[in-house]
Amino acid sequence: xTDLIAEMADRLFAAHSGNTGLWAAVEExxxxxxxxxxxxxxxxxxxxxxxxxxxxxxxxxxxxxxxETVLANHVLGAAGLDPAEGAAVVATEVLPAEDGRLxxxxxxxxxxxxxxxxxxxTAEGRMLRLTAGWSIRSGSNLAGEPRDDLTFDLxxxxxxxxxxxxxxxxxxxxxAALRAIAIAGAAEAxxxxxxxxxxxxxxxxxxxxxxxxxxxxxAVMAGQTAAARAAADMVSEAFPLALSAPxxxxxxxxxxxxxxxxxxxxxxxxxxxAHGAIGITREYRLHPLTRRLWSWRDEFGSEAFWAERIxxxxxxxxxxxxxxxxxxxxxxx
Amino acid sequence: MSLIDFAxxxxxxxxxxxxxEVRAFLxxxxxxxxxxxxxxxxxxxxxAAFSRRLGRRGWLGMTxxxxxxxxxxxxxxxxxxxxxxxxxxxxxxxxxxxDRQSAPLLLLHGTEAQRQEILPRIAAGTCFFCIGMxxxxxxxxxxxxxxxxxxxxxxxxxxxxxxxTTYAHEAHYMIALCRTGKSDDRHGGVSQLLxxxxxxxxxxxxxxxxxxxxxxxEVRLADVMLPDSALIGQEGDGWKQVMGELAFxxxxxxxxxxxxxxxxxxxxxxxxxxxxxxxxxxxxxxxHLMVLRHMSRSIAGMLAxxxxxxxxxxxxKDLGTALEQEIPEIARALVPVEPSQESPDPFxxxxxxxxxxxxxxxxxxxxxxxxxxxxARGLGLR
Ligand SMILES: Cc1cc2nc3c(=O)[nH]c(=O)nc-3n(C[C@H](O)[C@H](O)[C@H](O)COP(=O)(O)OP(=O)(O)OC[C@H]3O[C@@H](n4cnc5c(N)ncnc54)[C@H](O)[C@@H]3O)c2cc1C
Numbered sequence: 001x002t003d004l005i006a007e008m009a010d011r012l013f014a015a016h017s018g019n020t021g022l023w024a025a026v027e028e029x030x031x032x033x034x035x036x037x038x039x040x041x042x043x044x045x046x047x048x049x050x051x052x053x054x055x056x057x058x059x060x061x062x063x064x065x066x067x068e069t070v071l072a073n074h075v076l077g078a079a080g081l082d083p084a085e086g087a088a089v090v091a092t093e094v095l096p097a098e099d100g101r102l103x104x105x106x107x108x109x110x111x112x113x114x115x116x117x118x119x120x121x122t123a124e125g126r127m128l129r130l131t132a133g134w135s136i137r138s139g140s141n142l143a144g145e146p147r148d149d150l151t152f153d154l155x156x157x158x159x160x161x162x163x164x165x166x167x168x169x170x171x172x173x174x175x176a177a178l179r180a181i182a183i184a185g186a187a188e189a190x191x192x193x194x195x196x197x198x199x200x201x202x203x204x205x206x207x208x209x210x211x212x213x214x215x216x217x218x219a220v221m222a223g224q225t226a227a228a229r230a231a232a233d234m235v236s237e238a239f240p241l242a243l244s245a246p247x248x249x250x251x252x253x254x255x256x257x258x259x260x261x262x263x264x265x266x267x268x269x270x271x272x273x274a275h276g277a278i279g280i281t282r283e284y285r286l287h288p289l290t291r292r293l294w295s296w297r298d299e300f301g302s303e304a305f306w307a308e309r310i311x312x313x314x315x316x317x318x319x320x321x322x323x324x325x326x327x328x329x330x331x332x333x
Numbered sequence: 334m335s336l337i338d339f340a341x342x343x344x345x346x347x348x349x350x351x352x353x354e355v356r357a358f359l360x361x362x363x364x365x366x367x368x369x370x371x372x373x374x375x376x377x378x379x380x381a382a383f384s385r386r387l388g389r390r391g392w393l394g395m396t397x398x399x400x401x402x403x404x405x406x407x408x409x410x411x412x413x414x415x416x417x418x419x420x421x422x423x424x425x426x427x428x429x430x431x432d433r434q435s436a437p438l439l440l441l442h443g444t445e446a447q448r449q450e451i452l453p454r455i456a457a458g459t460c461f462f463c464i465g466m467x468x469x470x471x472x473x474x475x476x477x478x479x480x481x482x483x484x485x486x487x488x489x490x491x492x493x494x495x496x497x498t499t500y501a502h503e504a505h506y507m508i509a510l511c512r513t514g515k516s517d518d519r520h521g522g523v524s525q526l527l528x529x530x531x532x533x534x535x536x537x538x539x540x541x542x543x544x545x546x547x548x549x550x551e552v553r554l555a556d557v558m559l560p561d562s563a564l565i566g567q568e569g570d571g572w573k574q575v576m577g578e579l580a581f582x583x584x585x586x587x588x589x590x591x592x593x594x595x596x597x598x599x600x601x602x603x604x605x606x607x608x609x610x611x612x613x614x615x616x617x618x619x620x621h622l623m624v625l626r627h628m629s630r631s632i633a634g635m636l637a638x639x640x641x642x643x644x645x646x647x648x649x650k651d652l653g654t655a656l657e658q659e660i661p662e663i664a665r666a667l668v669p670v671e672p673s674q675e676s677p678d679p680f681x682x683x684x685x686x687x688x689x690x691x692x693x694x695x696x697x698x699x700x701x702x703x704x705x706x707x708x709a710r711g712l713g714l715r
Binding site: 198222311 | 336337338339341342345352356420421593596597600603604607609611612613614615616617619620621622623624625626627628630631645648651652702704705706708709711712713714715
């Protein structure tokens with residue numbers, strides 16, 4: 001089952017590596033509903049299977065709001081709201097309301113210009129399913145992915161809302177989790193690209209990959225990639241905890257984001273070093289991966305952000321000690 | 334890429350009761366006076382009585398068949414016990430090598446007589462082993478061993494020098510890697526022999542480490558006469574067998590828990606008023622530990638299913654030892670004290686001990702560079 005989904009996704013993203021027609025293909029394959037519960041009309045994939053799609057998309061540097069839409073439909077479904085038509089995005093900030101009007105700005109919303117639906121929370125913890133009523137200021141991240149500011153000013157009356165099963169903090173943690181998963185995919189792809197390159201590139205009469213210095217660096221990169229992947233797997237398995245044990249989920253998501261984020265920096269640096277000058281050209285296909293790694297590690301909480309949160313939780317754990325706490329974090333999944 | 338693929342770890346819940354049982358046993362057995370400096374010595378803390386007690390509880394030789402005195406528990410139950418022992422800093426040195434690698438090696442390759450004679454004693458916590466791999470001219474290049482066993486009437490005559498042999502001075506047996514063949518084939522002509530440490534000609538000379546501790550030794554083997562029955566497995570299979578033994582050695586949770594006593598101490602010292610910097614440093618450490626544990630448990634699961642996670646274990650050992658070595662650096666960045674082996678302060682002592690032990694973390698069981706060479710081979714680069 002897992003392999004089938006992964007193979008299908010891999011074929012789909014590989015076939016649209018130029019990104020033309022990509023979103024239509026993603027929709028046609030039903031990928032936006034990958035994480036939607038069966039009761040809400042989804043396929044009933046295990047979270048780890050569904051989230052594997054996001055890792056694979058990232059490995060192809062797919063320029064489309066796959067992660068964003070998958071998450072949006074998941075949270076809409078959990079709140080009992082209809083899934084989005086087309087692309088959608090979840091805001092992790094609360095949207096303020098005053099005198100019966102929603103008014104405020106959501107900053108750097110991924111792919112908002114392409115999204116027909118925006119999911120946001122009110123200060124009262126209502127989930128809003130918004131389909132119109134904003135103005136856009138376009139922006140982008142280091143990798144050229146849309147990150148747009150949306151300004152709202154519209155009456156609350158008549159909007160589609162529901163009690164949100166997730167706090168804003170949990171939405172942030174879920175978004176961070178998706179970035180951790182994406183980092184794992186991009187790091188893995190960068191590793192494969194780099195291994196291929198050092199096997200091909202000849203200097204001093206033999207492939208540079210035969211040089212021990214290169215081998216040792218790539219071994220470090222493989223270790224960091226494996227750690228990012230393990231972090232991604234850890235949080236994928238933990239995804240159902242976002243509903244059942246949100247505090248534990250936020251810690252696991254934060255830990256995964258932190259670990260993957262740290263790996264991202266090391267992997268990007270080693271990949272570029274091993275490639276030499278060709279690696280920093282626009283033409284060569286390393287930068288779509290490394291610029292994503294550098295962007296994603298700072299989105300939805302950098303390593304420092306999550307480290308502080310996890311540290312605070314550890315110090316607040318009460319007695320019992322770190323070890324029992326650590327083993328408990330592995331328990332519920 | 335399979336070497337970065339870690340299968341989902343087995344669920345923890347079925348093992349929670351065992352975990353609690355081990356934890357309660359350790360709290361009671363080690364007692365409140367077993368402080369951080371003692372815990373920091375864990376891996377090198379030798380306590381034969383403690384090992385016997387573990388044996389009586391059925392927590393040694395856990396996975397061995399009952400006909401050899403074992404308990405037929407799963408590899409995952411064994412993992413839980415080992416993890417709890419290390420996290421508590423229990424003095425595991427006496428039985429450590431026997432339980433971790435010698436028993437599984439003998440079960441796989443030993444003769445029936447060797448198994449019947451030795452495995453029940455390992456499971457009882459009364460028979461200790463040492464590893465006879467390294468020599469003066471054979472460290473990373475293990476195939477360069479020069480110790481040699483000559484076939485003589487009724488047995489073998491073994492001569493050579495083994496080095497860095499941990500707890501040779503307390504061990505009942507050594508499993509020695511030595512040349513037996515005439516062939517100059519580096520891998521083909523070696524075998525493993527079971528050496529009774531009381532045999533005439535075996536001389537153990539202590540080597541004191543820079544912390545002043547005695548754990549490893551030089552072992553001189555001068556015309557040691559061993560019976561035919563000392564051969565483990567087939568003559569000439571030593572290389573294959575020792576690689577399997579190293580896989581056992583590299584795949585346990587000691588890859589990331591060696592410096593755990595200092596982590597616990599650090600948390601205790603900072604607990605009063607951790608500032609944002611302390612929270613960040615500790616949070617980062619904990620995130621790393623969570624992911625390493627995930628990887629480590631995944632490997633335990635692969636082992637339990639009979640898969641071969643050698644490459645994954647190499648990656649986790651490399652990542653784990655790097656983190657362990659970073660821990661004293663993190664500690665000193667947060668708590669400005671001078672490390673001292675004379676201090677009455679448990680944090681200072683634990684810091685000093687961990688700092689002095691840390692260089693060994695990425696040497697023992699295969700150096701960092703050797704591990705990375707193995708990973709590079711897994712990537713197809715060599
Ligand atoms: C605490 C501790 C306990 C030990 N206990 C035991 C024991 O019980 N039994 C036992 O048999 N051994 C034991 N050892 C020995 C251990 O296995 C060796 O130290 C290890 O294999 C390295 O060998 P060496 O010390 O001779 O270093 P060397 O092999 O000489 O290496 C020195 C340096 O050169 C590097 N190097 C060597 N070859 C290469 C290469 N091809 N490419 C790149 N770099 C290279 C190494 O990585 C290292 O940095 C123990 C070691 C320690 C530290």
